[in-house]
Amino acid sequence: MSNPELMDALAALAADKGVSVDTLFQALADALDSAYKRMPGAKDFAWVTIDPDTGEIRVMAQELDDEGEPVGEEIDVTPADFGRIAAQTARQVMSQRIREAEREMKYEEYAGREGDIVTGIIQQSDARYTLLDLGKVEALLPQSEQVPYERPEPNSRVKAYIVEVRKTSKGPQIVVSRTHPGLIKRLFELEVPEIADGVVEIRACAREPGHRTKIAVWSNDSNVDPVGACVGARGARVRMVVNELRGEKIDIVPFSDDSADFVAKALSPAKVKEVRIDEMTGVADVIVPDYQLSLAIGKEGQNARLSARLTGWQVNIKSETELAAEEAYANQDWAEGEWVVDPETGEQVWVPAEGGEAMSAEQWAHAGEEAAGGDATDAAPADAVPAEADTAPASEAGAAADTVETSPENPGNPD
Secondary structure, eight states: OOEEEEEEEHHHHHHTOOOOHHHHHHHHHHHHHHHHHHTTOSSSEEEEEOOTTTTTTTEEEEETTTTTTEEEEEOOOTTTTTTHHHHHHHHHHEEEEEEHHHHHHHHHHHOTTOOOOOEEEEEESSSSSEEEEEESEEEEGGGGGGTTTTOOOOOOEEEEEEEEEEEETTEEEEEEEOOOOOHHHHHHHHHHHHHHTEEEEEEEEEEEEETTTEEEESSSSTSSSSSHHHOOGGGHHHHHHHHTSSSOOOEEEOOSHHHHHHHHHTTTTOOOOOEETTTTEEEEEEEGGGGGGHHHHOGHHHHHHHHHHHSSEEEEEEEEEHHHHHHHTSOOOOOEEEEEOOOOOOOOEEEEEEEEEEEHHHHHHHHHHHHHHHHHHHHHHHHHHHHHHHHHHHHHHHHHHHHHOOSSOSSSSOO
């Protein structure tokens, strides 16, 4: 049963819907096979074939043995009025199969594009999500993936980052984000040819959506400045990214394999005097001049927080005055022990760490006074008393001798 009209219709439909003719042939064959098996006297084991050149439709069948296995030769069991049945089935089934084929094609188009960037037109927005029209499909922008205080305007174009592509019965569901750090990287790839070519790399990115972003860049070519390449002439390149992000501030710092140097650069624009790295605890103590302390910390700690995310170190920022006070405090000698409550008296007593009798607060105070007084008493006999004892007799003897010699009553020997 040749059917050239059907061939022409299938070819036009395939071109219009963007699906292959083979896909339509397979869908039509499955539909005709189901229609044949519902006819009276249909064979138990039968299938439909369509000639792709002529459009000839035939129903072939085989007999089944006692075990249900096909035996014998294939026979043509095409009904006489099967052309009418084919036309009715095509009208009923083809539209549904075409929709399924279109959904599958759309899913395959976006299935491998997680991490890519797309441009969509805002269709509608509510408290839960915003719909973006990507052309053939719609993308879902959840409220949690939207930048705070950013109001989507209908019919405006926005760029978004594909987070996930889900396969559903109604077609692919594409979930996009405006807050993902990957959006920053993709936007710079669009604006900076050196990043797209692999000459410059974005090694790290830390972002607080809608407020500020820090990125660390690295150049694989010593002749290319990574920061300058991202900034562009008079800031043209980074300005395009900032405009797409609705004015979000972007700090671009050079990446460094030296952890201390990287932490110091990550705190830009603040000037850092010294960075002390503790590999065991993962803490980086940063010392800055007093006048740079507020700049290093940033508004509500934002600069320090982003620097910690960018570098992976726990950043503690101290001014020079604070460091000097801490070091002076640490160098003082302290008595080792602890204050505990005496269960019998209910008073606080001092228990030395090396052991010994516990002392109350009053005894502790008296012990300190006695120690201070004992130092003064011990010093006095050693210095003052012996010197006074040595000099006093000599002075008195000298004075007596002078008196005896010059006395007018005793001229000569006093004896």
